[in-house]
Amino acid sequence: MKIALLSPYVNIFAIGERVLSAALKQHGHDVHLVFIPRSNRQHYSSRELDDVACHLRSFDLVGLSLMTNYFDNSVQLSQGIRQRTNVPIAWGGIHPSVRPEESLEYADMACLGEGDESFPDLANRMQAGTDWTRTPGFWFRRGDEILRNPLRPPPEDLDALPNPDMDWSTHFVWNGRKLQQMDLALMQEHYRDTYVAIATRGCPFTCTYCCHAALRLGTDGSPKVRRRGMDRLIGELVDARQRMPFLKRVKLNDDAFFTYPEADIETFARRYRDEVGLPLVAAGANPHYVTRTKLAALADAGLEKVLMGIQSASPRTLKLYGRASSPDRIVEVAHLMKEFDDRIRMPRYDIILDNPWEEESDLVQTLMLLVRLPVPFELSLFSLTLYPGTKLLEKAQREGLVGADLRPTYRKSYNVTLKGLAPKLTNHRYIENLFVLVFVLARNGVAIPEDTMRLLVDQKRHHLRRLWTLFRLRHKARWLTVREMARRAWDAAASGDYKRLRLPSTYDFFLD
Numbered sequence: 001m002k003i004a005l006l007s008p009y010v011n012i013f014a015i016g017e018r019v020l021s022a023a024l025k026q027h028g029h030d031v032h033l034v035f036i037p038r039s040n041r042q043h044y045s046s047r048e049l050d051d052v053a054c055h056l057r058s059f060d061l062v063g064l065s066l067m068t069n070y071f072d073n074s075v076q077l078s079q080g081i082r083q084r085t086n087v088p089i090a091w092g093g094i095h096p097s098v099r100p101e102e103s104l105e106y107a108d109m110a111c112l113g114e115g116d117e118s119f120p121d122l123a124n125r126m127q128a129g130t131d132w133t134r135t136p137g138f139w140f141r142r143g144d145e146i147l148r149n150p151l152r153p154p155p156e157d158l159d160a161l162p163n164p165d166m167d168w169s170t171h172f173v174w175n176g177r178k179l180q181q182m183d184l185a186l187m188q189e190h191y192r193d194t195y196v197a198i199a200t201r202g203c204p205f206t207c208t209y210c211c212h213a214a215l216r217l218g219t220d221g222s223p224k225v226r227r228r229g230m231d232r233l234i235g236e237l238v239d240a241r242q243r244m245p246f247l248k249r250v251k252l253n254d255d256a257f258f259t260y261p262e263a264d265i266e267t268f269a270r271r272y273r274d275e276v277g278l279p280l281v282a283a284g285a286n287p288h289y290v291t292r293t294k295l296a297a298l299a300d301a302g303l304e305k306v307l308m309g310i311q312s313a314s315p316r317t318l319k320l321y322g323r324a325s326s327p328d329r330i331v332e333v334a335h336l337m338k339e340f341d342d343r344i345r346m347p348r349y350d351i352i353l354d355n356p357w358e359e360e361s362d363l364v365q366t367l368m369l370l371v372r373l374p375v376p377f378e379l380s381l382f383s384l385t386l387y388p389g390t391k392l393l394e395k396a397q398r399e400g401l402v403g404a405d406l407r408p409t410y411r412k413s414y415n416v417t418l419k420g421l422a423p424k425l426t427n428h429r430y431i432e433n434l435f436v437l438v439f440v441l442a443r444n445g446v447a448i449p450e451d452t453m454r455l456l457v458d459q460k461r462h463h464l465r466r467l468w469t470l471f472r473l474r475h476k477a478r479w480l481t482v483r484e485m486a487r488r489a490w491d492a493a494a495s496g497d498y499k500r501l502r503l504p505s506t507y508d509f510f511l512d
């Protein structure tokens, strides 16, 4: 079978599609991976759709992977391909897994859950000419009818699965003018300098704004983490490093990396230092699982950045989010990281704003926590996005905060800094600006004392003193921002990489 896998995302990490491609190749199928890197706010031109469709015309099946924020892109791509070819289209990924019926309005088939076994099974049945519409893990559209097959449990043993397909002799990328065969230079341009990998699947928690619970498809629904063995994980990273000499770091992007026992992390760290040796970023550190032993081992191996979810410090909001983390534990872990600040520079903490159920007092509690954390640090300020398959979306629907049409939610920016794309559900502009103020100052190593923050959040008393303090802090933050811009411009000009001139959008928000 000739199978093309389309990736619409702005980056070309495409971990899901790369593992599927490798699995299909193992079964003897002829697979092309086609990247059309695009922001989810840009549309495809007819010339682009003509070129992509022309490439796909000789294929037997096209697969497309999508998260919810790429719904519009996926609809446009699928409709464009359908108008120009007769190739059946399969959707897979998070969105079709949680919204299969809606997906089948645009695709001929939808894969629910992990496709490592389902997709090769479908392709093998199609090739053998047997009834492929009975493939477990897939739903199919037949006229007005939907064929709902049973779900398939996700693979237990991740080490039995192939590594992501990094053999770019069968990969293609839209280069702005035409689809081009991937080569090392194009990999460098599009993949850029950070190799993104995941060591685990699943998550031990059940946050109500996350679709993980809905993703426990084909299981008893209980939280469970599946972990890769160190041989396979290190093997993948060594291979990536050899293939892509331009890599400058590795990012472990999974939510549960820190759930490995200390002994495993120590083994990983030792082998990573000896066999891979690139700076390391660990995303998704949960304060429950971070220990000094793990940090020490990873710092020795090159850990330079940790991304940790805080989301809120308000007990009311944490209960709403189903998160058990305590603010004191977060402060403790932040101080643990500070012990290694000669190597782990600038941790980044995730915070969720724009929550319609939060009151100003909840946000104030989070601000008061942030000023207890050692500087420097960065913040990722997210706008609460009610993705399908989450408990919070159900609650918002019950309470009439979200209508039956979910499309505006799909299009909503998950970043607080982009305004005007969806109606804001909250109006805490002053307090939100304080988060940006904390971010700009903390990133530059400037701590706001707790007393000062207490004054800033107290809107009733000390009116003049508060205004004066705010004026001075904003002034300082502006000056630091201008300095940062100048430094970036200098670095970009020196390295000839003008893309780096772009400012993080948080700064735009602060400066406007």
Ligand code: B12
Pocket: 009, 010, 011, 013, 014, 015, 016, 017, 019, 020, 040, 062, 063, 064, 065, 066, 067, 068, 069, 090, 091, 092, 093, 094, 095, 111, 113, 114, 115, 116, 119, 196, 198, 201, 202, 209, 210, 211, 212, 253, 254, 255, 387, 388, 414
């Ligand atoms: C790695 C990761 C990223 C990486 C890389 C993403 C990528 N394109 O590869 C980065 C950092 C870029 C990223 C960014 C974002 N992510 Co992200 N990410 C993840 C994470 C942690 C792991 C994804 C992964 O690689 N899983 C392992 C692979 C093997 O699984 P998979 O991709 O799901 O693919 C399997 C199946 O879905 C299926 N499948 C997938 N595609 C296809 C296609 C076909 C044809 C078929 C048949 C089957 C199929 O088979 C695959 C193999 O089993 C998940 C959490 C999770 N548990 O999935 C969140 C997750 C996917 N991200 C999420 C979000 C919201 C985002 C962001 C939008 C926001 C944010 N704050 O992070 C951004 C924006 C991305 C963008 N480009 O616009 C949400 C998606 C929610 C939703 N409803 O869409 C998730 C589920 C996190 C969460 N807990 O809510 N992410």
Ligand code: SF4
Pocket: 203, 204, 205, 206, 207, 210, 211, 212, 255, 286
């Ligand atoms: S938000 Fe993170 S910690 Fe919470 S359930 Fe989702 S993946 Fe797990």
